[in-house]
Amino acid sequence: MSRRLPLVPENTEPLPSLKENQGMLAWVSSVDHKQIGLMYLMVTMVFFVVGGLEALLMRIQLSQPEFNFISPEVYNQLFTMHGTTMIFFVVMPFLIGVGVYLVPLMIGARDMAFPRLNALSFWLVVFGGILIYYSFLTQSGAPDMGWFAYSPLSEKPFSLNKGPTYWALGLLATGISSVASGLNNIVTILTMRTPGMTMRRIPLFVWMILVTSFLLIFVIPIIASAFAMMLLDRLLEATFFTPAHGGSAILWQHFFWGFGHPEVYILILPAFGIISEVIPVFSRKPIFGYEFVAGSTVAIGLLSLGVWAHHMFAVGLGDVTNLYFSLASMLIAIPTGVKVLNWVATMWGGKIIFATPMLFATAFIIEFVMGGITGVAIASVPIDWVVTDSYFIVAHFHYVLYGGSMFAIFAGVYYWFPKFTGRMMSETLGKWHFWLTIIGFNMTFFVQHFLGVMGMPRRIYTYQDFPYWGSMNLISTIGAVVLALSVLVFMWNVHVSRKRGKKAGNNPWDAWTLEWAAASPPAVHNFDLVPPVRGRRPLWDLAHPEQPDEPNAKVVD
Amino acid sequence: MEKLGGIFNPSSPEMEALSSLTLYTIVTTVGILLLIVAAMIYIIIAYRKNPDDNQEPYQNFGNLNLEIVWTLIPCAIVAVLFLLTCNTMKVVDPPVGDHEPDIIIIGHQWWWEIRYPKSGVITANELHIPAGKYLLARIESVDVIHDFWVPELGRKIDAIPGHPNHMWIVAGEPGLYIGACAEFCGAQHANMHIRVIAETEEEFKEWEKQELVIPPTPRTGLAGNGAKLFQEKACMNCHTIMGTAAAARVGPNLTHLNDRQTIGAGVLTNTPENLNKWLTNPQKYKQGSLMPNMKLSPTEVEAIVAYLEALK
Numbered sequence: 048m049s050r051r052l053p054l055v056p057e058n059t060e061p062l063p064s065l066k067e068n069q070g071m072l073a074w075v076s077s078v079d080h081k082q083i084g085l086m087y088l089m090v091t092m093v094f095f096v097v098g099g100l101e102a103l104l105m106r107i108q109l110s111q112p113e114f115n116f117i118s119p120e121v122y123n124q125l126f127t128m129h130g131t132t133m134i135f136f137v138v139m140p141f142l143i144g145v146g147v148y149l150v151p152l153m154i155g156a157r158d159m160a161f162p163r164l165n166a167l168s169f170w171l172v173v174f175g176g177i178l179i180y181y182s183f184l185t186q187s188g189a190p191d192m193g194w195f196a197y198s199p200l201s202e203k204p205f206s207l208n209k210g211p212t213y214w215a216l217g218l219l220a221t222g223i224s225s226v227a228s229g230l231n232n233i234v235t236i237l238t239m240r241t242p243g244m245t246m247r248r249i250p251l252f253v254w255m256i257l258v259t260s261f262l263l264i265f266v267i268p269i270i271a272s273a274f275a276m277m278l279l280d281r282l283l284e285a286t287f288f289t290p291a292h293g294g295s296a297i298l299w300q301h302f303f304w305g306f307g308h309p310e311v312y313i314l315i316l317p318a319f320g321i322i323s324e325v326i327p328v329f330s331r332k333p334i335f336g337y338e339f340v341a342g343s344t345v346a347i348g349l350l351s352l353g354v355w356a357h358h359m360f361a362v363g364l365g366d367v368t369n370l371y372f373s374l375a376s377m378l379i380a381i382p383t384g385v386k387v388l389n390w391v392a393t394m395w396g397g398k399i400i401f402a403t404p405m406l407f408a409t410a411f412i413i414e415f416v417m418g419g420i421t422g423v424a425i426a427s428v429p430i431d432w433v434v435t436d437s438y439f440i441v442a443h444f445h446y447v448l449y450g451g452s453m454f455a456i457f458a459g460v461y462y463w464f465p466k467f468t469g470r471m472m473s474e475t476l477g478k479w480h481f482w483l484t485i486i487g488f489n490m491t492f493f494v495q496h497f498l499g500v501m502g503m504p505r506r507i508y509t510y511q512d513f514p515y516w517g518s519m520n521l522i523s524t525i526g527a528v529v530l531a532l533s534v535l536v537f538m539w540n541v542h543v544s545r546k547r548g549k550k551a552g553n554n555p556w557d558a559w560t561l562e563w564a565a566a567s568p569p570a571v572h573n574f575d576l577v578p579p580v581r582g583r584r585p586l587w588d589l590a591h592p593e594q595p596d597e598p599n600a601k602v603v604d
Numbered sequence: 605m606e607k608l609g610g611i612f613n614p615s616s617p618e619m620e621a622l623s624s625l626t627l628y629t630i631v632t633t634v635g636i637l638l639l640i641v642a643a644m645i646y647i648i649i650a651y652r653k654n655p656d657d658n659q660e661p662y663q664n665f666g667n668l669n670l671e672i673v674w675t676l677i678p679c680a681i682v683a684v685l686f687l688l689t690c691n692t693m694k695v696v697d698p699p700v701g702d703h704e705p706d707i708i709i710i711g712h713q714w715w716w717e718i719r720y721p722k723s724g725v726i727t728a729n730e731l732h733i734p735a736g737k738y739l740l741a742r743i744e745s746v747d748v749i750h751d752f753w754v755p756e757l758g759r760k761i762d763a764i765p766g767h768p769n770h771m772w773i774v775a776g777e778p779g780l781y782i783g784a785c786a787e788f789c790g791a792q793h794a795n796m797h798i799r800v801i802a803e804t805e806e807e808f809k810e811w812e813k814q815e816l817v818i819p820p821t822p823r824t825g826l827a828g829n830g831a832k833l834f835q836e837k838a839c840m841n842c843h844t845i846m847g848t849a850a851a852a853r854v855g856p857n858l859t860h861l862n863d864r865q866t867i868g869a870g871v872l873t874n875t876p877e878n879l880n881k882w883l884t885n886p887q888k889y890k891q892g893s894l895m896p897n898m899k900l901s902p903t904e905v906e907a908i909v910a911y912l913e914a915l916k
């Protein structure tokens with residue numbers, strides 16, 4: 048047999064340098080879960096900056112009443128692209144990306160179950176994003192119908208521009224990617240655990256990724272079929288969602304929120320996972336009530352499939368329907384509350400080290416509860432009638448998405464950066480980042496609760512000079528500038544620490560899950576030898592043979 | 605200090621119920637938040653690691669009784685909130701029964717058509733109601749989804765094509781209540797205001813009578829000229845003026861434009877100068893509006909303004 052030259056370079060080192068011959072190719076062609084995970088993170092970082100700039104432009108436009116900074120058309124494109132970007136190209140791929148990086152390491156596997164599928168998932172996100180952003184270059188501009196693209200506004204003849212078509216196509220691509228990652232995660236977690244790593248011992252982050260993955264494969268097909276129908280309507284004159292021709296305007300909303308509500312749990316469950324890893328390590332205690340944290344995740348996942356019409360209380364579905372969805376939504380508060388209390392109990396009695404990851408995790412609890420309590424309130428139908436589609440809602444979901452998901456993401460980056468790169472991030476810059484985020488974030492979004500209940504609708508490019516509206520909006524805009532500054536500090540920290548950070552060693556935080564047994568950055572094959580797993584905290588058991596977590600555990604080799 | 609609007613100034617029995625439920629719920633839940641914050645502050649102070657302490661703390665894996673307690677407490681809170689929800693819904697949204705609507709509110713991109721089927725009055729963007737009286741409104745849309753929202757008077761309700769909704773409207777006291785479209789509906793969603801003008805019963809009757817008057821069409825002078833231009837310049841393809849051939853429903857009924865407070869669903873106050881500006885180029889004040897720039901010359905604009913002002 049003749050020896051063929053490999054088409055792509057064989058991976059021999061963890062993080063091939065771009066400057067090397069074929070360095071770029073070594074990344075682009077990679078099917079290594081760690082490289083793909085890192086590429087996810089880098090791409091989401093770029094999208095985060097873009098989505099953030101879009102937000103900043105909107106906030107400038109809203110800084111004073113009747114301000115003329117950007118036109119209504121552009122404003123509408125900006126909030127549509129901002130929402131779409133942040134959800135589909137920042138938080139979701141970030142969480143999937145960290146998952147792809149960490150899940151195999153945490154369960155002691157060599158790679159994902161389907162490495163090539165993994166690469167396909169990643170590149171579909173990239174190309175989906177490019178497709179959507181390409182619409183800015185077309186004559187008619189980017190989509191401008193909002194991230195939930197209600198029909199018939201998103202249909203012809205109300206959106207003659209091509210934006211919504213690019214939008215649906217791009218998201219269809221990322222949808223395929225999400226289903227593929229979901230499947231990949233499920234198979235990996237169910238079949239590739241190292242001996243001893245039973246389902247009752249996998250780290251909570253892995254639990255959360257597992258539940259999220261099931262949600263992905265259940266709900267993405269709903270929205271994918273809705274995208275397909277929307278494309279048929281727009282391109283081939285079908286009439287699924289056009290009431291003027293026998294379609295239904297409300298049908299789209301059922302499809303959209305049937306996906307959309309579970310989607311918000313897709314955006315928060317892995318974040319819960321990150322928090323459930325960080326808090327125990329920095330409190331120096333195991334998670335309080337592991338079974339309850341894992342079990343409540345499953346409960347949340349199941350409940351989240353049956354609450355979608357709480358986004359449709361103003362549609363007029365009838366009292367019985369509304370009350371069912373109201374009660375179901377309120378029930379989600381219970382497992383969520385259980386989680387929060389378990390995190391608090393984990394910290395209780397610990398010896399807490401407030402390094403940057405823990406600062407973000409601690410703040411996460413408070414900011415997320417803030418978003419959570421407004422969440423329970425708006426599950427009540429009459430309260431929703433007051434606040435839906437107002438700035439109160441904008442405040443609510445930024446508290447859960449920024450105060451929740453993004454805070455967890457920052458906690459995760461500070462926590463695992465040493466594993467990803469072999470170097471620590473700067474604590475000083477980290478603290479600057481943290482405090483600027485706290486100030487900027489709360490300043491931006493807290494006042495919006497008041498604006499909402501005072502009557503300011505969301506998605507408006509301008510507003511009249513009603514009492515206090517101008518000053519509150521100005522506060523919010525200043526907050527957004529501070530928040531932008533905080534992101535700059537973060538990026539700078541990543542940039543300098545990557546080259547000049549303190550060397551990390553394998554386990555700088557003295558953590559207990561398997562990824563910390565690998566080198567930093569982990570070797571291409573992850574582990575030379577996976578440590579024995581006889582409990583939930585294999586590295587604790589190694590360090591404290593006199594006090595193992597499960598003294599009676601059978602040894603499996 | 606200026607008065608806070610919206611939920612802080614409930615002006616109907618419905619809104620009072622909504623407002624108190626919302627505020628009580630928020631206060632209670634903020635109480636819960638504060639408990640958690642207090643616990644966190646205590647934790648941060650009491651359980652911070654001392655740098656020279658190298659002992660690991662007591663390893664506590666959980667407590668079943670605690671878990672049960674803190675599962676049951678949120679259950680109780682949810683039960684109470686749900687009961688309050690059911691009660692408030694009854695107050696806020698009384699059943700419609702077999703009532704015929706008193707008002708039909710129709711969302712258009714980006715203005716509101718308002719019809720009183722019982723009297724035949726048709727107007728736009730300004731809803732006159734007699735204070736203290738419950739009127740049943742039917743909410744519709746001719747194009748995309750809008751949402752009718754007057755924050756001081758009550759709930760939001762969507763205006764959906766092919767799916768009419770009903771809602772009772774009442775204002776406790778005479779006054780002006782400003783609302784807006786709350787569902788994103790395209791370019792000028794931000795400028796789709798609604799003004800509810802609550803009056804005494806007599807004032808309302810008087811207004812209704814005035815709206816039904818068919819004003820004579822001026823035949824001479826500037827206004828007469830304007831009347832002709834109105835027919836020639838395609839205005840009649842989109843607008844209605846009672847007593848003339850103009851009977852289209854694409855744009856607002858202009859018969860009694862004089863009686864309205866604003867132009868363009870709230871973008872300009874209704875004065876002859878502003879009307880002049882609007883007709884010169886509506887796109888300048890409401891970019892994207894479905895009223896095109898008709899490219900009228902200044903004299904034509906003046907004539908049409910004179911005509912519209914003369915309709916009484």
Ligand code: HEM
Nearest residue numbers: 099102105126130133138193194195448449505506507527
């Ligand atoms: C970087 C700081 C951020 C700022 C200053 C910001 C600001 C804004 C503003 C001004 C709007 C438009 C509100 C309106 O006109 O109705 C908006 C909408 C939105 N934002 Fe953000 N945002 C930020 C971060 C995020 C993040 C991290 C997420 C998600 C993870 C997010 C998700 C959304 C969504 C889903 C919408 C709704 C878009 C729509 O209505 O279609 N934002 N944001």
Ligand SMILES: [Cu+2]
Nearest residue numbers: 307308355358
């Ligand atoms: Cu939801």
Ligand SMILES: [Cu+2]
Nearest residue numbers: 785787789793
């Ligand atoms: Cu609207």
